[in-house]
Amino acid sequence: MRARITLIDDCLYTPYMILGVVVLGFLVFVGAGAHAQTDVSILGNSILTEFTNVYDADIDRIAVWFTTDHTIQSHAVVSGWDVVSDEQTLQMVNGILEQGQSVKVGLKFQGEDANIAWLMASGDDILEQGWILQEEVGEVVGDEIVVNVIGILPESSFHTVPTKPTVGATIRVVGTGFAPNHSLELLIQDSSVDSFMTDSDGGFVTTLTLPENLEDRIEFVIVDGRGNESHPLSLRLDVAPDLHADATLAITSISETFSLGDFLDISGTGRLNSVIVATLINPEQDMISSIPIKVNQEGLWSLSDSMVIPLNSDFGEYTINISDGVSAVSSTWTVEPGTNIAVKAMRSAFEPGQVLKFEGEAMPNTDLTLILQDPNGNEVIIDTIQVGSDGSVEWEYPTQNNSLLGTYMLILTQGSERHITYAGLGSEVEEPIWLIFDQPNYLHSDRPKVTVENVPNEVITFLVASPTDSIVYRDSIELQSNGRAIYEMDIQNFTTGVYTAIAQKGTAQSSYRFGVGLSMSASVVKIDTTRDIYSPGEQVQLLGTATPDSIIRITLLDPDGSIVHTIDTFSDRTGRVAERHIRIPQNAINGDWSIKMSSGSTSDIVTVAVNDVQQNNLSVSVESTGQSADIVVSGASGMYVYISILNGDILIEEPIRAYTTDGGKATSPWTIKISGTYTIVVEDGAETAQTIYDYERN
Structure with missing residues (x-):
């Protein structure tokens, strides 16, 4: 054939x-x-x-x-x-x-x-x-x-906004999990009412007006080009308001649940051609926003896209108050996190030397990975904790007097779910610019979709630097009232190579590297590390060379040959590869670990030794001035140590977790309250050390 x-x-x-x-x-x-x-x-x-x-x-x-x-x-x-x-x-x-x-x-x-x-x-x-x-x-x-390629997938689903529409109402139909860039058709009661294309992620949003002749219950179905049908969505229609009467003030349509950043899709009735005021109240009963709304000549009003729940708001029960100056109505709903992770800093700003404290909830009985980044975007610490059966999360990181000042970002991950929160050191949190592309590499004919998030209604300067560091693209992106914008850019005139996108607002800046026309087909690949021996939890600095402008895959394998972590990166126009996002797991076993760098059929492997035992290195001492003392740890392996303080055989407080520096050092402040002989015990998972300290209060 x-x-x-x-x-x-x-x-x-x-x-x-x-x-x-x-x-x-x-x-x-x-x-x-x-x-x-x-x-x-x-x-x-x-x-x-x-x-x-x-x-x-x-x-x-x-x-x-x-x-x-x-x-x-x-x-x-x-x-x-x-x-x-x-x-x-x-x-x-x-x-x-x-x-x-x-x-x-x-x-x-x-x-x-x-x-x-x-x-x-x-x-x-x-x-x-x-x-x-x-x-x-x-x-x-x-x-x-x-x-025709299949457009209906097993994970395809859709819903309407509002969830209980009325006959003749204008509604939105929102779908996810369909085939990307696919033409679909929407049927109501077996009659076609709309056709549309999915986006590159397989999602869609379409708006339509329900026909006036529909019965009490209707059925929606999505059909692809082959005639495959989605699972039907069956809805019972609410009774439409009497448009010929001077309607009383009422809320007729509202969702039960919203998420942070969502526009409030709320509608109702009121006196013809009047002006009403909508006021949004947060869980602390503080007013977030208040806007006027015009009631049309049919006695209908809608918030539509005019009011949003800010991204930096708290979770909980919110209230919308609607008033026409004579009467008022209200409704409540719950703002829930988009994931099972809901953690935030206990304060918006901390002082240098204080401990950054975070509390919240996550999925019970599941490992939670935390990555703390400093204001320059460098990883300060990576930690993994086991969330207990109650789902509560408490995590902290001690800062030093000379720690970098600014906004710290904590990235929390459980499985495929991810949550980001912020804390300020020496200043209030300056909302960072979030910049992400829909994929890492593009054909020249593609139109990348760029998501930018920051303060609502801000104007962000968007730049793209070429492989030779010259600016080849410049534009301004105005964020919506939910602090988000999705921007499409034209790259058909870009040459093959690795580009850097930059989003700027004042002194805040974020960047993202992406490729144009790259392929995973390098003819030369060479990898090396800066060290031969690592401890569990340590970051591995990789250096390498490859055919210029190639997609490079880096794979970390344990001593049994099992894949632990895989990331994709690029070689630049000179063939240089530098990667610092590979880290030995905290629970790594001793032995020879392999790091493979590959591109198509070409690859190279380097072996490093992982050893969590460094005998006779761990030590602890006390440096004091009166009641104020510092417990100083040296020679630790791993990311942190636990410090226990005993007076005789009595543990005077819960063990303290202190994070180590690259040299295996850690310092924890200690205020001595009463005279006595104290035993300070320090453990790093591999060794235990202790010292005796006598304190006599003057």
């Missing part, structure tokens, strides 16, 4: 040489505006692909690789090219494909439902890349067929 596959608008049309059958075909996807001419022949688990050069430049490298867990059994390439291949990747190098010329690549592989990516390059410039996806296509009609 042979098939020529051509991209036309949003559909793929495939002429086949056989009729009236259902087949499995490989679909070749390229970015918008691409020019690849690709001829594909398929027989069972064998595929023959013919690439044609339509560019002015000569092509000297072609790569084909699996992005799924499949293996190449054999391959065939025409003469004139050198082949570099492993189980999942095939590269053709040291050949020349001039404009108008074609070359064929044959693969035989194991497994089903394979995803195959490809690229064509000239020197260091990637001219084009795309994917070959195995999908079920429909019945062939005549000599062509429209191929």
